Amino acid sequence: SFDLLEMYHKAMLQGKLNPYDFYLAIMHKSDNQGRSKQVYRYHKILCCMHQWRHLKAIKHGGGAHQAYPLSATTPGSFAIECSACLHPGRNLPDDWDSVRGAKEWIYTQFIAVDSNFKLKSKNHQIKDLELGSGWSYFVENAAYTRHVTSCGTKFHAVNQANSRGGGKDYTATIVVKAVCAPHCFVLPNAVGDLQRGERY
Known part of the structure; x- marks a missing residue:
């Protein structure tokens, strides 16, 4: 039910509860002693939770009020933008791009890039359906993969595809992300993953 999915969503965000422990808690609440035969529906609940989080993201991003279908959603449109940063047409004067000299720095956006070099995401060969790829903070996976493979052999992930930490095991x-430096808001489509040896 929606109440169950809403309860899991709150428990996941507040208590970092993983889906398996939540499922076991529901099973024990139904039959704590295990006397009756339980139907194993863990994988079905995972699919429901995956779709529920996707629908909640669309709702919070204002997707229900768009004049165009969801399939025409532009990349990064569901990301929460920093309201204090520079946005032409919203919080900048009309002649901001013509300012030169000592005051030119006022209309400069400062971006910081941070990365985690110790991340290890193992390749479990799971065919996971991606919903809303590229709609918020992460880059669109298919286009990003095409870009990486089209850059020739300068990327070490292509050269070391069969080495540990390359494309086979992980x-x-x-993970690299770009944020606005003054306020630490993650920029739309500014998070992407790299393989060992790649640089940004």
């Missing part, structure tokens, strides 16, 4: 070993 799907990613580095």
Whole structure:
């Protein structure tokens, strides 16, 4: 039911509860002694939770009020933008791009790039359906993969595809993100993963 999914969503966000422990808690609440035969529906609940989080993200991003269908959603449109940063047409004067000299720095956006070089995401060969790829903070996976493979052999992930930490054992070993430096808001489509040896 929606109440069950809402309760899991709150428990996951507040208490970092994983789906398996939540499922076991529901099973024990139904039959704590295990006398009756339980139907194992863990994988079905995972699919429901996956779709529920996707629908909640669309709702919070204002997707229900769009004049176009969801399939035409532009990349990064569901990301929460920093309201204090520079946005032409919203909080900048009309002649901001013509300012030169000592006051030019006022209209400069400062972006900081941070990364985690110790991440290890193992490749479990799971065919996971991606919903809303590229709609918020992470880059669109298919286009990003095409870009990486089209860059020739300068990327070490292509050269070391069969080495440990390359493309065989791990799907990613580095995550890079770009944020607005003054307020630490993650920029739309500014998070991507890298393989071992790649640089940004």
